[in-house]
Amino acid sequence: MAVVEPLVELSFAAAQGYASCKAELAGLAASSFSQDAAPQQLRCMEQQLVQRLQAAHDLVHSALSSQIHRCLTQCGWPPPVVPPKAGSAGTAPAAAAGTSGSSSSGELFSPAQAAETNQLQRLMLALTRLQLVSQQEQIAAAVQSGGGGDAPLLWAAAELAAPLNAQLAELFGASGRGSPGDVNNPDLLLGTVHRLALENGRRIDFLQAVVQALELHGAYHIGVEFTRALRDGVKQLLRTYKLPEVAAAGTRELWLAWIDALIAFEGSLGRSGLLGCYWEVADARDLPVLLLRGSTLSVFGEDPAWLDAWLEAEAAAAVKQVEAILYSEAGWGPGQTLLLEDGRPAWHADLWPPKAAEELVSLVESLLDKLRFIPQPEAQERYLAGAVGAVLQQAHGRISRMLHQADLFKDFTSETSLLRVCMCVCFCHYVEQQLQELHDDAQVMVTRILDSQQQQQQYQENNIQHAGQDQQQQHALPNGNDHRLNNSSWQAAGQQQQQPNGPMAAPVAAAAAAPGGSGQQQEGYTSRGALFKASSESLPALAAEGQLWSSGVVSGDLQPGLAWLAGLLEKMSGHLDKGCFRQAWSAAAAAINRELFNNVACEALFSDAGALQLMIDAHALMSVFGRYTPRPQAHFRELRDAVALLNLQQQQADFVKQAHFGEIRDAVALLNLQQADFVKQAVAAASRAPNAAEVLKSVGVYHLDPELADTVMSLRMYKP
Numbered sequence: 001m002a003v004v005e006p007l008v009e010l011s012f013a014a015a016q017g018y019a020s021c022k023a024e025l026a027g028l029a030a031s032s033f034s035q036d037a038a039p040q041q042l043r044c045m046e047q048q049l050v051q052r053l054q055a056a057h058d059l060v061h062s063a064l065s066s067q068i069h070r071c072l073t074q075c076g077w078p079p080p081v082v083p084p085k086a087g088s089a090g091t092a093p094a095a096a097a098g099t100s101g102s103s104s105s106g107e108l109f110s111p112a113q114a115a116e117t118n119q120l121q122r123l124m125l126a127l128t129r130l131q132l133v134s135q136q137e138q139i140a141a142a143v144q145s146g147g148g149g150d151a152p153l154l155w156a157a158a159e160l161a162a163p164l165n166a167q168l169a170e171l172f173g174a175s176g177r178g179s180p181g182d183v184n185n186p187d188l189l190l191g192t193v194h195r196l197a198l199e200n201g202r203r204i205d206f207l208q209a210v211v212q213a214l215e216l217h218g219a220y221h222i223g224v225e226f227t228r229a230l231r232d233g234v235k236q237l238l239r240t241y242k243l244p245e246v247a248a249a250g251t252r253e254l255w256l257a258w259i260d261a262l263i264a265f266e267g268s269l270g271r272s273g274l275l276g277c278y279w280e281v282a283d284a285r286d287l288p289v290l291l292l293r294g295s296t297l298s299v300f301g302e303d304p305a306w307l308d309a310w311l312e313a314e315a316a317a318a319v320k321q322v323e324a325i326l327y328s329e330a331g332w333g334p335g336q337t338l339l340l341e342d343g344r345p346a347w348h349a350d351l352w353p354p355k356a357a358e359e360l361v362s363l364v365e366s367l368l369d370k371l372r373f374i375p376q377p378e379a380q381e382r383y384l385a386g387a388v389g390a391v392l393q394q395a396h397g398r399i400s401r402m403l404h405q406a407d408l409f410k411d412f413t414s415e416t417s418l419l420r421v422c423m424c425v426c427f428c429h430y431v432e433q434q435l436q437e438l439h440d441d442a443q444v445m446v447t448r449i450l451d452s453q454q455q456q457q458q459y460q461e462n463n464i465q466h467a468g469q470d471q472q473q474q475h476a477l478p479n480g481n482d483h484r485l486n487n488s489s490w491q492a493a494g495q496q497q498q499q500p501n502g503p504m505a506a507p508v509a510a511a512a513a514a515p516g517g518s519g520q521q522q523e524g525y526t527s528r529g530a531l532f533k534a535s536s537e538s539l540p541a542l543a544a545e546g547q548l549w550s551s552g553v554v555s556g557d558l559q560p561g562l563a564w565l566a567g568l569l570e571k572m573s574g575h576l577d578k579g580c581f582r583q584a585w586s587a588a589a590a591a592i593n594r595e596l597f598n599n600v601a602c603e604a605l606f607s608d609a610g611a612l613q614l615m616i617d618a619h620a621l622m623s624v625f626g627r628y629t630p631r632p633q634a635h636f637r638e639l640r641d642a643v644a645l646l647n648l649q650q651q652q653a654d655f656v657k658q659a660h661f662g663e664i665r666d667a668v669a670l671l672n673l674q675q676a677d678f679v680k681q682a683v684a685a686a687s688r689a690p691n692a693a694e695v696l697k698s699v700g701v702y703h704l705d706p707e708l709a710d711t712v713m714s715l716r717m718y719k720p
Contacts, residue, residue, distance in 0.1 A: 057134065061155075064127045068159050071120040076108045078163040079200060081171060081192065108203050117206065124156040125210045131155045132214060143219045150294075153232065154211075157225030160204060164196060165233030173241045183245040184254065186261035193234055194265065197227040197274050224276040227269060231296060234265075238299045243306050252313035259310060262296045263370065297370070301379030311386035314367070318387060321363055322394045331356030332423050337430075345574055346426075347628070352577035353430035354423045360395055361434040364388060368438055395431070399424050415571070422575035429580050525557035525600075532600070532610030554620045555613060565592075566624050573628070585628055589635035592621065601642035602708075606716050611646035618643050637703040642712045644700045648676045676716070683709040 072078070109117050132139055135152050142151030172181040172189045180188055201223035208222045246254050269275050300306045325331050335358040337351060346352045367388050374380050406421055554562070565588070573581055596618070606614065618639055625632035633640050681687050682695040683706040689695060692706040701709060 057130070061127070061130060064123055064130070065159060068120065068123045068127065069163075071116050071123060072160070072163070074116045075113050075120065077160070078167065079108060079196070081164060081167040081196065108200075109206065121207065121210060124159075124207055125213060127155050127159070128210055128214055128216075132216075139216070139219075143216060146219055151219060153228055154220060154222070154225040156207065156210060157222060157229045158232075160226055161229030161233060164200075164230065165236070168193065168233055169237060169240075172237060175241065175245050181241070183242060183249065184257075186242070186258050187264075189237070189242075190234070190261055190265040193230050194268050194272070194274075197230050197269065198272055201226055201274060221276055224274065227274040228294065231269070231294065234296050235299050238296060239302070243299065243303075247305065247309060252316055255310050255313040256317060259297070259314070259370070263373070266295050266297070266373065294375075295373045297373035298375050301374050301376035307379055307382060308386075311383060314370075314387045315390035318363060318367060318391045319394050322360065322391055322398070325356050325359045325363070326395065326398045328356070331359065332420065346576055347573040347578055347581040349577050350579070351430050351433065352426045352575070352580075354427055357427040357430040360391070360427075361431060364391060364435070365438060367391065399428060418568075418571055419575055422572060422580075425580045425584070426575070426577055429577060525555060525561060532604040532606045532614060553616055555617050558617050558620070562620060562624055569624070569628070581628075585625060586635060589625055589632070593636045593639050596621075597638040597642060601639060601646075602711055602715070604715065606646050611643075611716065615643045615647050638708075641696075641701040641704045641709075645679070645704075645709060645712050646716055648679065648699060676713075679709075680713045680716075682706075683713065685710060 131152075131154065138152045145151075168189070172192075175181045175183045177184075182188070204222055204226060208217070211217050211220050211222055242258070246258055300310050332354045335353045335355040337353055337358065370387075371380055371383055374383060403421065403424055406417055569585055569588075572584055576584055600614065604610070618636065622632040622636055625635065629635070679695060679699060682689040682692045685707070688706055688710075692709075696702070696704065696706065696709055704712070
């Protein structure tokens with residue numbers, strides 16, 4: 001007692017003097033000379049004063065620490081570290097609780113030790129005051145922010161944990177089969193630390209009065225600081241003993257065992273409230289990021305070799321899981337989301353994921369949860385690329401191979417193949433949607449990976465082939481309106497519609513929508529130019545041959561194509577979600593629009609009856625898409641404009657609709673000849689009017705420029 005009181009008073013005076021001298025030195029240095037202009041002798045004197053201040057500070061700190069150690073010993077501290085027998089801790093850290101031995105007898109800080117306890121409080125108060133002036137800026141920032149993993153550890157808690165950490169190092173440092181420090185049994189060490197924090201945190205509650213006396217209770221609690229100090233002891237054990245031993249063992253399974261054990265350890269601390277989280281914590285993922293910055297897993301980011309070994313093990317295990325997910329037939333069945341649907345068809349649902357998509361997202365989530373334990377930005381970046389990136393690359397490669405195989409065999413329409421392709425589309429859509437909500441940095445990394453993969457797609461051959469075909473077309477749509485079904489145009493269409501359709505879904509949605517069969521069905525229709533230049537006298541003969549319905553409504557050559565298209569869309573609507581199906585049928589409509597415009601409206605010669613027949617066929621085609629959109633004509637803009645040009649004012653001639661089939665041509669010619677000549681002169685290259693675009697709009701043509709309009713009208717044959 002005779003030593004403690006003078007030491008406490010001295011420490012108070014030393015703390016005040018230390019803070020005052022530092023402030024005065026800083027003021028003199030700022031007001032007298034710049035650092036370069038100050039005389040050498042003055043700079044030497046400043047350094048000597050700083051060293052003397054630091055020496056005095058260290059002397060007071062050492063004296064306080066020595067007296068605190070003496071008081072703790074008198075109070076029965078530290079409690080004995082008696083871990084359970086090897087193997088009895090199991091996998092749960094809390095299993096080590098209840099085997100505390102004599103430390104649970106209540107002898108620590110008992111009422112009989114009131115004098116020693118009072119001395120300990122005063123010494124801890126003096127030590128904390130000294131820390132407050134030594135780390136004034138850091139502690140002030142911690143108080144302002146409410147504490148967290150970045151707040152300086154209280155020296156008082158470090159004094160309490162130091163003897164326990166020494167015992168832990170002695171007991172668990174050396175590794176040996178069956179010994180407490182066996183590297184194959186991380187749960188024994190971590191369970192013991194959890195038990196020590198849980199049991200003794202309550203015993204030192206009386207020291208919270210020190211924190212409150214210095215008005216630090218808004219950011220600090222002595223029990224939480226004690227747990228942080230014990231956790232720092234575990235981190236030192238990892239650096240010195242355990243991680244080098246795991247690296248020497250060289251097995252991926254051992255790395256993952258330690259990672260899982262450390263995550264469970266952090267979660268057990270959080271659930272017990274030992275990290276200052278006083279709401280319900282189900283596991284470590286519910287802990288605030290600030291509390292995880294000082295986690296035991298942060299040690300892995302301190303050494304690139306340890307981080308590389310962890311990432312290699314994590315990536316290898318995750319890739320195996322991806323293979324099990326994607327190569328399983330059960331993985332392509334309905335996921336939990338589909339089981340909860342209320343009977344709605346797929347194309348009415350926002351998402352329609354297979355089971356494999358949900359399992360992959362769950363795997364990525366588990367990997368991203370571990371990212372929160374790594375405080376170093378560089379290590380986080382490496383983890384994202386090494387672990388999460390490996391999973392997404394594996395999944396992307398598998399999906400791409402499945403679709404490339406379907407593309408090679410052009411097998412999009414069989415029931416089995418169509419179902420698998422549609423499931424791949426929904427798989428990609430669901431994964432991308434979920435990734436956008438997981439982690440901002442992860443989403444950036446995902447985009448980078450997929451963009452790199454996109455450049456290696458096997459669809460370049462198709463693009464080159466389409467480009468060659470385009471060069472042979474004399475009257476094709478401009479490049480800006482090119483909606484041919486290939487990868488690049490599909491991606492552009494997706495960007496225009498601002499759909500959540502990224503590079504993963506781009507090629508597969510195009511494959512699902514590609515009307516390859518429809519194109520074959522239409523081949524006869526687009527090659528029958530005679531159908532459109534036929535006179536009214538020859539139409540009955542064509543109808544008799546089956547090229548027209550007997551009612552004169554839809555061309556016979558087009559009927560199989562429309563039936564095939566309607567059936568394909570019906571099948572796809574049962575397997576694609578709302579966004580993907582809309583993009584699929586929109587892409588199909590764009591391809592058909594381009595095909596009919598380029599190869600019919602810009603190639604065939606049209607009589608009056610032929611122009612009318614094209615209008616009838618176009619309306620029938622648009623009606624196929626009318627089930628899925630209230631305005632199907634908006635997806636056939638060029639074809640619709642061409643029909644309007646070829647059938648000028650025909651919709652206004654009501655009596656024509658009542659005329660006999662053979663009289664249609666003459667009636668239309670009489671009504672249209674004058675206006676048709678006017679528009680034709682306005683758009684012709686030789687006599688093009690300055691207001692040609694306005695002239696086109698006046699007759700309902702809004703999307704064709706005068707050059708294309710001239711091309712269409714040059715193919716129109718009128719009765720002389």
